[in-house]
Amino acid sequence: MSVNTTNFYEKRLLNIVEEMAIASGTTVPDVYVLDSELAINAFAAGFQLEDAVIGVTRGCSERLTRDELEGVIAHEFSHIIHGDMRINIRLIGIVFGITMIAHLGEIILRGGHSGRSRENKTFLLGLAFVIAGSIGTFFASWIRSTISRTREYLADASALQYTRNPDGISNALKRIGGASVGTNLESANANEVSHMMFGSSSTGFFASLFASHPPLEKRIRKLQPSWDGRFLPSLNIAELEDKPEQTASAQEQSNNISAAMGFSSSVAAVTHQQLEQAINHIGQPEPEHIQYAQQLLKTLPFAISKGLHSLTDAPLYMMALVFAKEEDLQLQQLQLLSQHYPHTDTAAKVEQFANQIQIAAMPDPLVLVEIAIPTLKQGSLAQRTKLEKSILALIQVDKKISLFEWAVAAIIKHYFNKWAETHRAGKLSKEIKQFSSLTYEIPQVIGIICRVSGMPAEQQQHCFATAMLKLNINQDQLPSQLSFQKLYRALECCANLTPGLKQQFINICCYCIEFNQKVTLKEAQVLRAIAILIGCPIPPIVNTSLENR
Numbered sequence: 250m251s252v253n254t255t256n257f258y259e260k261r262l263l264n265i266v267e268e269m270a271i272a273s274g275t276t277v278p279d280v281y282v283l284d285s286e287l288a289i290n291a292f293a294a295g296f297q298l299e300d301a302v303i304g305v306t307r308g309c310s311e312r313l314t315r316d317e318l319e320g321v322i323a324h325e326f327s328h329i330i331h332g333d334m335r336i337n338i339r340l341i342g343i344v345f346g347i348t349m350i351a352h353l354g355e356i357i358l359r360g361g362h363s364g365r366s367r368e369n370k371t372f373l374l375g376l377a378f379v380i381a382g383s384i385g386t387f388f389a390s391w392i393r394s395t396i397s398r399t400r401e402y403l404a405d406a407s408a409l410q411y412t413r414n415p416d417g418i419s420n421a422l423k424r425i426g427g428a429s430v431g432t433n434l435e436s437a438n439a440n441e442v443s444h445m446m447f448g449s450s451s452t453g454f455f456a457s458l459f460a461s462h463p464p465l466e467k468r469i470r471k472l473q474p475s476w477d478g479r480f481l482p483s484l485n486i487a488e489l490e491d492k493p494e495q496t497a498s499a500q501e502q503s504n505n506i507s508a509a510m511g512f513s514s515s516v517a518a519v520t521h522q523q524l525e526q527a528i529n530h531i532g533q534p535e536p537e538h539i540q541y542a543q544q545l546l547k548t549l550p551f552a553i554s555k556g557l558h559s560l561t562d563a564p565l566y567m568m569a570l571v572f573a574k575e576e577d578l579q580l581q582q583l584q585l586l587s588q589h590y591p592h593t594d595t596a597a598k599v600e601q602f603a604n605q606i607q608i609a610a611m612p613d614p615l616v617l618v619e620i621a622i623p624t625l626k627q628g629s630l631a632q633r634t635k636l637e638k639s640i641l642a643l644i645q646v647d648k649k650i651s652l653f654e655w656a657v658a659a660i661i662k663h664y665f666n667k668w669a670e671t672h673r674a675g676k677l678s679k680e681i682k683q684f685s686s687l688t689y690e691i692p693q694v695i696g697i698i699c700r701v702s703g704m705p706a707e708q709q710q711h712c713f714a715t716a717m718l719k720l721n722i723n724q725d726q727l728p729s730q731l732s733f734q735k736l737y738r739a740l741e742c743c744a745n746l747t748p749g750l751k752q753q754f755i756n757i758c759c760y761c762i763e764f765n766q767k768v769t770l771k772e773a774q775v776l777r778a779i780a781i782l783i784g785c786p787i788p789p790i791v792n793t794s795l796e797n798r
Contacts, residue, residue, distance in 0.1 A: 250280045252558040252624050258310045264546065265319050266303060267620060269326045271542035272411070272534040274527075274777065274786035276622040276664065278303050278329065282310060283434075289313065289425050290432045291447040293325040293334045298784050299667035301329045308430055309447075312484050313421055320408050320417030321447055327407035330532045330786070332748065333400050337445045340393045345441075347389050351382025397444035397461040405468055413536040419472040420481060422448075426465045427480035519768045519790055524776075527790045528759050531752055531780075538788045545616065553605055557617060563624040564636045565598050567661060570614055571643050571654050572603035581646045589639050613789060614653075615774055618660050625664070633665045652701060652771040655733045656778035662737070663782050681745045684720045684754075690739035691720060691754070694779065696728045697736045698761045702772070712764040716757050740782040751785040 250259055263280060270277040278293075278301040286306035295301035303325050313321065328334050357375030408418045425432055425448055432448030433439070439450040444461040462468075469476050530538070546554070556562035568586070573579050579600070586596035606614060625633065640661065644654045684691060695716045699709040714725040746754060758779060762772045773790055780787040 250282050252627075261315060262305065262310050262318065262322075265315070265322050267546060268539060268542040269319075269322055269411070269534075271545065271616055271619060272538035272788060273326060273330055273532075274534075274780065274788045275301075275326075275329065276619050276781075279623055279626070280305070282307060286434050286436075288430045288432050288434055288450075289421070289428060289448070290434060290450060291321050291325055292442070292445045293328040294338065294445060295329070295334050296338065297335070297667070298329065298786065299664055301334065303329075306434070308428075312428065313424060314484065316414055316417040317421035317424060319412060320414065320419075320421050323408035323411040324404045324418060324447060326411070327404040328400070331403070331407070333404070334445070336396070336400075340396065340444060341441065344386065344389045344393055347382060347385035349382070351379050351386060354378025354380075354382055393444055394461050398463050401462050401468070402471060405472060407533070409472055411534050411536070412539060415472055419469050419476070422465055422469050422472075423479075423481040424484065425480075426469075428483045430483075519770055519773045521763060521766075521768065523790045524759060524763065524768055524773060527773075527787050528756060530788050531755065531785060534788045537791050541789055541791045545611075550605065550609055553602075553609060553617070554620075556602065557621045558624055560624055560627050562598070562602070563621045564628070564632070565595060566602050566606070566617060566621060567625070567636065567657070568599045568639055568643060569602035569606055570617065570657050571640055572599060573643075573647065574607075578647050582643050585642055585646065586639070589635070589642070613770075613774060613777075615656060615660070615777060616789070618657060622664055625661070637662055637665055650733055652775045655736075656774050659733075659737050659740075659778055660781055679745065680747050681742075682747055682750070684722055684746075684750065687739075687742055687746075688722055688724065690742045691722060692717065692724050692728050693731065693735050693739040694743065694758070695761055696731050697733070698758055698772075698775075699727060699764075700731055701775075702762065702765060703767075703769075704765045708765060712761050715764075716761050719757055719760070720754075737782070740779060744783045746783065748785070751783055754783070755780055755785050755787070 250263070252263065254260055254263070259282065262282075266280055267277050275298050278295075281302060281304040283304060283306045287308040288306050289309045289312055291303065291305040291309050293301060293303050303322065305321070309321060310318070328337075354375045354377070357371060357378060360371070360375075405418055409415055412418070432446065432450060434446075434450040436450075443450040446461075448465075449460065449462045466478070553566070556566050573582055583596045583600060586599055590596070606617070611617070625636070628636070637658075640658050644650050644658060650658075681687065692713075695713055699713045699716075702709065702712070704712065710727055713727045717724050743751075743754060755776075758776055762768055762776060777787050777790075
């Protein structure tokens with residue numbers, strides 16, 4: 250689905266997906282609409298966070314209220330964050346592989362008919378393949394359905410936790426029960442992917458025998474024990490078109506985004522409580538994170554929002570993020586851009602967009618990168634390569650790199666590399682199950698965090714040694730050779746840690762950042778960048794003081 254769509258329902262869908270992505274700290278996934286499917290259904294697919302996609306049927310996007318659609322999308326984000334989508338794709342491969350054994354047996358049997366005697370070794374071999382494949386398919390399908398039903402309950406519960414709106418996800422299920430179209434898809438191969446869907450996508454004896462989803466009634470009662478058993482009637486599409494979403498007023502749009510979110514534009518520090526709240530909700534965004542995302546998107550100036558969804562302007566906004574504030578450096582960067590993009594207005598636009606971002610005074614400009622990712626992904630390999638080189642050249646104008654500049658460049662490089670990998674054949678990276686397998690890489694990451702903390706040398710050394718002890722790595726001296734380039738390579742390796750170890754690693758990074766009892770906003774941004782690069786997304790750091798007023 251185009252990020253520049255003008256369709257009301259598609260714009261609403263994209264807005265909800267962006268909100269959920271920002272709230273969970275993940276990149277905004279690609280969104281697909283199954284135009285020919287009028288049933289109410291959705292799915293999430295992909296092997297990792299970087300290549301995740303969300304698909305919804307036309308019926309799902311048009312026959313649900315905003316709260317109900319938000320509940321469905323939150324359900325699918327749970328599958329993305331908790332790795333269910335990777336399990337689902339592997340289950341497809343396992344069942345298909347076992348089924349192929351039976352198909353191979355059928356081929357052998359058909360070939361055996363040309364012989365004079367059916368009691369030969371070829372016939373017996375084919376029969377054995379058919380029996381083994383059929384039995385294997387039966388049990389594999391049973392296991393797949395059992396796993397799927399369990400994960401659906403968990404995803405429903407997660408959606409409720411994310412939104413704290415029991416009417417959202419439960420009313421979506423009630424709407425399915427009251428709609429004549431239900432969740433069944435028209436596609437002949439719907440049963441093959443039924444376990445990936447929000448609701449069962451097929452009917453029939455085998456679909457019932459290997460049900461991939463619990464009954465609607467049970468799912469609803471898990472969410473609303475006092476449910477009266479009544480489903481909701483099908484929604485009149487005209488009801489939504491007559492009631493478009495409320496947009497921010499001109500006065501609201503002109504308000505400073507930081508103030509709207511409870512931040513001061515001059516804030517350069519993050520409280521211990523704010524950082525702890527974000528770390529404690531890895532993979533479990535709370536309603537305040539969704540409210541943060543909603544308010545941020547609502548108050549984001551229209552020009553910036555439009556630009557981030559434009560294939561022409563989105564790369565320029567990424568360059569604008571690293572545009573210098575000093576006039577002498579700005580002149581050098583403008584000259585460099587004129588050389589990289591001759592006979593265009595690129596340099597002037599980057600300067601203009603940088604001013605827009607500065608005026609917006611966002612608490613965390615890194616979120617602009619996350620919003621722009623789906624648009625940047627549409628660019629060609631040559632365009633992405635040129636953008637990456639241009640950003641690095643802009644950063645190197647002053648012969649040094651700041652924490653924020655590294656975070657922007659590293660996140661963009663990370664996604665560009667991941668997209669390239671999805672088009673190359675090769676093995677999936679093997680999971681690393683112990684920190685001792687990364688005795689070079691982990692000290693590089695912890696060492697950089699200690700060095701940029703501003704702590705005295707002795708305190709840096711003490712912090713590093715304590716962190717290594719907590720990770721059971723036998724190294725107590727800070728590495729003498731540290732660089733941002735080595736940091737990026739080290740994080741690429743750390744991305745192969747198991748999910749549990751990733752969270753432990755992020756906790757240690759947080760411990761080091763807080764070691765001197767002070768946390769700067771730039772340090773928090775780097776922590777978020779580290780989390781993105783290793784595939785352990787951290788929700789945004791929200792000023793909770795608003796909740797206590």
